[in-house]
Amino acid sequence: MTTVGELKDQLWRELALKAELGINGVAISGEALELIQPGVKAQEQVHCLFEMDFEIHTTELPSHFQLPHGLTVPFRWNPKSTYRIDLIGERTVLIHGNEVLADVEFQPRPKFYGAKTSDGIEMSNIGAHYAQRHLFIVYSNECSYKEKGEDCLFCNINYTRDVYGAERPFWKNAKQIGETAAQAYRFGEIDHLTVSGGIIPERRELDYYLDVAESIQRHTGLDDFNGTATVAAPLDLRNIDRFKESGYRTTAMNIEIWDKGIYNAICPGKARGSGGWEHWVKALEYAAKVFGHGRVRSNIVAGIEPKKSTVAGLEYLASKGVVGTATVWCPNPGSELEGHRSPEPGWYLDLAHKQVAIWKKNGFSYQQIYDCHASSDSLQHDIWRIEDELLPVFAETKRLVAAE
The missing domain is CATH 3.20.20.70 (Aldolase class I)
Known part of the structure; x- marks a missing residue:
């Protein structure tokens, strides 16, 4: 059974990961995009003021995703990032190098x-x-x-x-x-x-x-x-x-x-x-x-x-x-x-x-x-x-x- 103290420790680690993703961005596989379907199933980016990705793009991309304990991460696409979102079966997972860090969930389209x-x-x-x-x-x-x-x-x-x-x-x-x-x-x-x-x-x-x-x-x-x-x-x-x-x-x-x-x-x-x-x-x-x-x-x-x-x-x-x-x-x-x-x-x-x-x-x-x-x-x-x-x-x- 996880205690509140242990949960906080997990959340502080999750927050540090969120900071990494905010600074370095994240890549995503075509298979993951095909599964989540931004603009159909998942909420898509809307370029209402600024392009916040590392590169301009024509592909529909998701707006944000959640880490396992509920922290929301804005999706900043960086195809050169060492962090990437990919599929394991039907799971969308965050990977760093060859290490699976966490399952992630994408926000449903409003x-x-x-x-x-x-x-x-x-x-x-x-x-x-x-x-x-x-x-x-x-x-x-x-x-x-x-x-x-x-x-x-x-x-x-x-x-x-x-x-x-x-x-x-x-x-x-x-x-x-x-x-x-x-x-x-x-x-x-x-x-x-x-x-x-x-x-x-x-x-x-x-x-x-x-x-x-x-x-x-x-x-x-x-x-x-x-x-x-x-x-x-x-x-x-x-x-x-x-x-x-x-x-x-x-x-x-x-x-x-x-x-x-x-x-x-x-x-x-x-x-x-x-x-x-x-x-x-x-x-x-x-x-x-x-x-x-x-x-x-x-x-x-x-x-x-x-x-x-x-x-x-x-x-x-x-x-x-x-x-x-x-x-x-x-x-x-x-x-x-x-x-x-x-x-x-x-x-x-x-x-x-x-x-x-x-x-x-x-x-x-x-x-x-x-x-x-x-x-x-x-x-x-x-x-x-x-x-x-x-x-x-x-x-x-x-x-x-x-x-x-």
């Missing part, structure tokens, strides 16, 4: 993916189903920084649009989004949604988000639809109040880099076109007062600047009531930093542990962390769920131990 909007667009092209019951809606896969040659150097949003743009509508209107959100809620497949996209002119962004909130409320019948508005820091801070008044529970403004000098070099568009680093921080502090403690998020792309700087940013943001996050940096194809290397998996695990400690020290609840994220499959979320025994596998283990 029910709402097969539905269509009233104007005939497949809902999978309007909103992507992210791990842990999140709906991620991207209004448009464009960023206006491209026009001035000022894309963030780690970002491949415009490249992804150029490569995969024919897959889905260039611009999703408010009605399509409202209908898709309503269907996902109706099927009981989501508890939270995020609206996001590239940088567009401020007034256009504000009007659009207000229209989307109204449409979601009308189609779902929910005044509080647990939505996050992911926006650029507005030059007119009063616009933040309008996002809150329109019905969004949380907001996100991603600063990307904490070190000011590195920020100016890596994020030229944000440094020159959105008020700069100082204004971005000011907007986050203001948003925390409007939305409340733990209801505002800002992400740092971890691994580009020194860890010490990232931790300093996470600590400062948390002290102001802002949930700072630090995601794994993927040197995406088509970005200016393509071909660079992320730090080692252990680097990210250490940072994730520090991040969870900062969250807890500053009084954030897990529900707040859940609500303000676009997805809850990060290393940090897993650490919190392991530490506080929130994963479903804990309840089952405790039940079996009690019955013994």
Whole structure:
């Protein structure tokens, strides 16, 4: 009989494996793809913002899979990876070299993916189903920084649009989004949604988000639809109040880099076109007062600047009531930093542990962390769920131990 302590040991090992797969990616055999059938049986990738695989592809690939104890791993295809998913009989297994590490399960295709909007667009092209019951809606896969040659150097949003743009509508209107959100809620497949996209002119962004909130409320019948508005820091801070008044529970403004000098070099568009680093921080502090403690998020792309700087940013943001996050940096194809290397998996695990400690020290609840994220499959979320025994596998283990 496995004890809770033994289960935690197994989960920490599983988390280390997840970190390896996030940094190094995973290959998959044609036989495994034929069995799981992404886009038919298994949930397929939707290139709504970024290409997160190591190489572009025309083959339909799965979005994510689960390890034996319930940790969710985003599928990052790397045909050169030493990790691969293959078949043993009818089992899909993760293999490293010649060693079978674990059986893995792929997420079934969401029910709402097969539905269509009233104007005939497949809902999978309007909103992507992210791990842990999140709906991620991207209004448009464009960023206006491209026009001035000022894309963030780690970002491949415009490249992804150029490569995969024919897959889905260039611009999703408010009605399509409202209908898709309503269907996902109706099927009981989501508890939270995020609206996001590239940088567009401020007034256009504000009007659009207000229209989307109204449409979601009308189609779902929910005044509080647990939505996050992911926006650029507005030059007119009063616009933040309008996002809150329109019905969004949380907001996100991603600063990307904490070190000011590195920020100016890596994020030229944000440094020159959105008020700069100082204004971005000011907007986050203001948003925390409007939305409340733990209801505002800002992400740092971890691994580009020194860890010490990232931790300093996470600590400062948390002290102001802002949930700072630090995601794994993927040197995406088509970005200016393509071909660079992320730090080692252990680097990210250490940072994730520090991040969870900062969250807890500053009084954030897990529900707040859940609500303000676009997805809850990060290393940090897993650490919190392991530490506080929130994963479903804990309840089952405790039940079996009690019955013994």
